[in-house]
Amino acid sequence: MSQWRVTAEHPLREVDGLDYERCAALHNLIVERGWTASGRSLSDLDRRTWWECYGGDAELLPHAAKLSPSVVAFLKTAWHGYASTAQPPHAFFRYLAGLCSPNDLWENVNYGKDEDDSNRSRYVTLYMANWALGASHPLGLVFDEQTFTAMQHISIHDTSVTMNGRQIWLPLELILEGFLDMIDQGKALAVDSSYNGKQERIEPWIMPSYTVSDVDETLEAFDRLARAVETRMPGAAGHETHRLSDAIESSALSPNTFAGQFLVRAREICFSQIAPGLRIARQQPFTSIDTEEGKLRPVLLFESSQNAYQDTERAPWGAEVPISPFPWHFQAITNYPAGLYLTETDPDGVHPFEDGCKLILPYAIGRNGWARTSDGALFGEKTHAEGPTASPVPRSTRLYQQGFNHFIETHDVQLKHVLSRWAEMVEEGKWTVDVDGVAGGIQKWREADTEDLWQDYQLPISW
Known part of the structure; x- marks a missing residue:
């Protein structure tokens, strides 16, 4: 797994589009780390991909037509099964509940200055925000299919900042690596049912x-x-x-x-x-x-x-x-x-x-x-x-x-x-x-x- 982490020894790779292999590997590692730290067995982890969960090619071809091939490849590799089957629920990360459903991929996304309905597919809400954080009109992690970069939005109100034309968007793998770095350092912590601290648990995550x-x-x-x-x-x-x-x-x-x-x-x-x-x-x-x-x-x-x-x-x-x-x-x-x-x-x-x-x-x-x-x-x-x-x-x-x-x-x-x-x-x-x-x-x-x-x-x- 170390070869997928973004480090000085393994920097960003030059690829066409989204580096879907690396991003899916980091996504799946976050799922696995949160799953085991919260006291669950890996044998109970539903490893179905997002693509499988929503019906595969037969059901998703209309959506795939609006997605870049590398984003489709990511959704065919990243685990999503746990999100719909876990009891109690399991959020992907402290700030993101999980990958969006097909019908939500293009919901609540502000248009760019040069965007209209004919070109709306540029911005994809890839992950939904964790509603439990109390943000007004939660949004999520938005992916730009033109530049293949991403930006996390806790609320839809963030979009007037992130899409002002001056903000720096980041490769998705850098954001996922940041989440893993927080987990490594205990900044974001998945806890099991024995946790009795005062901080509200956003299942299973707390943030010391x-x-x-x-x-x-x-x-x-x-x-x-x-x-x-x-x-x-x-x-x-x-x-x-x-x-x-x-x-x-x-x-x-x-x-x-x-x-x-x-x-x-x-x-x-x-x-x-x-x-x-x-x-x-x-x-x-x-x-x-x-x-x-x-x-x-x-x-x-x-x-x-x-x-x-x-x-x-x-x-x-x-x-x-x-x-x-x-x-x-x-x-x-x-x-x-x-x-x-x-x-x-x-x-x-x-x-x-x-x-x-x-x-x-x-x-x-x-x-x-x-x-x-x-x-x-x-x-x-x-x-x-x-x-x-x-x-x-x-x-x-x-x-x-x-x-x-x-x-x-x-x-x-x-x-x-x-x-x-x-x-x-x-x-x-x-x-x-x-x-x-x-x-x-x-x-x-x-x-x-x-x-x-x-x-x-x-x-x-x-x-």
Whole structure:
């Protein structure tokens, strides 16, 4: 099976159309992994293909006429029998219930700018979204038969973003590989009937709010950053040490949270500036805000000496209305430090991610039209508008964010990716180091909106 996984040793293949062999193999592996992890026997797995389940050539020829040969080949190879026979029901993945029925392949798909009824077959809803996630008008994974790429849509309302003409669609095998990577790391977990946790099970899938790998890989990234700075500091290392656990009182850290695990286990550093204009936080601005039981407040990890910038949005009546990077119940606090925050979360909710983070700057960037999120969108662009984007609106909270997430809905960028990029910036000499640590000051982040350097501040698409 390893030859089908998408890795550096086995990269994407050059094929005509959809790489149906690889995609079917990855699809079937996801089915098998979820089936066995949920306590079911492989001997009970219905391995009939989608094509067999819906009557084969005799019944499906009218549909096949609108599908590319490689998509037909995929549907003749990918297992679908389990979806109609399993008791209790078995969803293909956390976000996707399973392959669509023939009558749903062309339902609920927005038309491209050059599409009409005579050419409607271009966009195929290959997988149906998992309705249990509570999205308004669930859609699914849509496949473009012209470019042979795909995009996951939790809701039909996503299509105005994904089909704006600027979004990057991905080969189907990359999306399926992303799902398998989540399973490998325990980010998406199939559980059996003995599961009694608080998170709602979307049969059989739960999504833990963080994993052992999340903590370990974030600690490794922080250690890499610290070592990169310390080995480049002029002269002997300073005598004063700093610990991440200084950012918050130990009594406020639950050992069962990502923040509790990461902050307590992170190594000491012998410098003060962890990134341009940022040091280990000495305050927590949101501790006075009451939250519902079990929900976690934002945690300030690295702070600036300046306050966060207040982004605004023009209301229909013309006024500039403040917009906050935090939910409404935190908006009573209007002055708080710029810096890097672990964002608020509900560990038992539908979208429970404790390792998501947000860098909030003391000024907005993006006016020059270079700063971009991972999906290629300009900061402050109207993502729902078709065609070339209008003048972007500068924003203070978009740096390093994913934009439209191709794999997971409502997930701020993982902290480990930001720390790894910071380490790269030091290792490659793009950030310099002085006696206090990373030099440059808080104005250094303006480089993210320059023609020559914006790519240094854009992270790759990930989950």
